[in-house]
Amino acid sequence: MKPVHLCGSGLACALGLDMKLALETLRQGGVAPSQITLPGMLGGSFPYRAIADSQKDWNERARQLVQRVAAEAGAQQAHNGVLFIATSSFDIGAVEQGGAQMDYRAFADKVATWLGWTGPVYAISTACTSSLNALIAAHALLAAGEEEEALVLGVELDNRMTPGGFAALQLLTRSDSKPFGAQRDGLVLGEAVAALRLSAREPSPWKLLGGANVVDGSQPTGASVAAVANMYRRALAASGLTAEQIDLIKVQAAGSPGNDAAEAQGLRDAFDTVPPLVSLKAAMGHTMGASGAAEIALLTACLEHDEWPRQEREIDAQLHVSLAAAAPENARRIMATILGFGGSHASVVLERA
Amino acid sequence: MKTFAIRGRCAATPPPQSWREELARMLGARPRRIGTWAELGLYGALTCMAEAGEQALPPDAQIWLGSERGTYAATATVMAQMQDDLPMPLAFLQTQPSQLLALLAAQLGWNGHACFVAGTEPQALLRLAAAQCGAGGLLLGWVDEMQGGATNWLRLLPGGEVAGEGVALAADQLFAPGHTHVRIDGMSLRAFPSGAAILGEQGAR
Structure with a gap:
């Protein structure tokens, strides 16, 4: 490979x-x-x-x-x-x-x-x-x-x-x-x-290690807790990493009452200790089919230029997750996740040299 | 280069006149609130799976779906509804080709990787699918509802070594009967007709 x-x-x-x-x-x-x-x-x-x-x-x-x-x-x-x-x-x-x-x-x-x-x-x-x-x-x-x-x-x-x-x-x-x-x-x-x-021929500080997409037909318009957890496990396996090696996850977290809750629970099921999380939806909106590429582009640029989206909103305590107020130091291994219609749950893993 | 054994097939261009009745029989009831394109997809995929002797896909199998025009009829309906009101919610969902992937996942009792590729050629679809295919193989389909409709599917398992070089296969013949194995090499398709010596263990039926 x-x-x-x-x-x-x-x-x-x-x-x-x-x-x-x-x-x-x-x-x-x-x-x-x-x-x-x-x-x-x-x-x-x-x-x-x-x-x-x-x-x-x-x-x-x-x-x-x-x-x-x-x-x-x-x-x-x-x-x-x-x-x-x-x-x-x-x-x-x-x-x-x-x-x-x-x-x-x-x-x-x-x-x-x-x-x-x-x-x-x-x-x-x-x-x-x-x-x-x-x-x-x-x-x-x-x-x-x-x-x-x-x-x-x-x-x-x-x-x-x-x-x-x-x-x-x-x-x-x-x-x-x-x-x-x-x-x-x-x-x-x-x-x-x-x-x-x-x-595959030009070096760069950023490597795409792999990813996974899990379609769950039981929830054609929303996220499924089991599918979120399954997606993370498969993406980690495809990338040759363990959950403990992930430094940052860009979540979907679009502000949907049901989907955000399912996503948070799926994260907690897949990670014994949930890594720092970031959402870009409040800054750029949900850009649907473009969102995966758009949010990876913005996130990698943020990490390269020491910028970070403001996280000023009160987080729902019942979700038992939080959004990072600042970029984690030395964040090298990053997951980027998007959830969508058609029961589709996808995540990719990037590594920074 | 990857070679696949064809374990099941549905080649229906157009589908038989009784396809809606056949679909209802396979589902146990007539499908509700889904469009013709999705119904055609379900009919072909379930027919293909039945021929393969499978009721459920293994977890590491993948579903790959292509179409020339996809959900264009559902999209036209929603655009008309949008003239003076919001569209019907379920009608809007039918504009998204990925809804068929979810329907298939539910019907086949399966969670896994599925993808829709729009407007390309069948061999290009197979090339993408082959690059990601695992041991569970592929359920690969091509569905369109214009011009009488078409729903063509293959249940493919990787492996199954075959003798010789096979014969070049035109893209529109990928789903046609008459061959037991298919090989994709870049954008090039080769078919291995029935009767070709099978050297591996995972031959076609």
């Missing part, structure tokens, strides 16, 4: 159009969410962490963001490798504008053309775990020597259908996201385009 390195990352999200801006915004305490208005009795106004730019045409906006973020990740060094596009909504925003048809292959071809991509292209869609499943798939190809370079591109951009569906399921808060919070009452959705460049 070849080692797989995380050699570059790029991010556009509500915190900023690139990583430097995102870190600066985080340092200043974040940014207030914008609002989205949805129709119907259960509709109305909801907070939404949109990317701040003025382009209204979905395709043109997506093209600009994808090219910008991919360039930030150094995608030009991987054009002959494999491209993984991870999304739950594809280009449905363009379909709503009349600028595309619902066609997976056309969407993948469009993104590949924007990037001048010459290697194989895969579009992974497992709802909110899409990016992590793309990372796991990319890791398998690179570790086996089938490919040498890969780019995982998480794309989740503005459309009405996704927030409409979450609102219909009554999963959204009308205030703000409170990860593991005592008063948590739902999610704040957000936009993101994020890129992670992986290489």
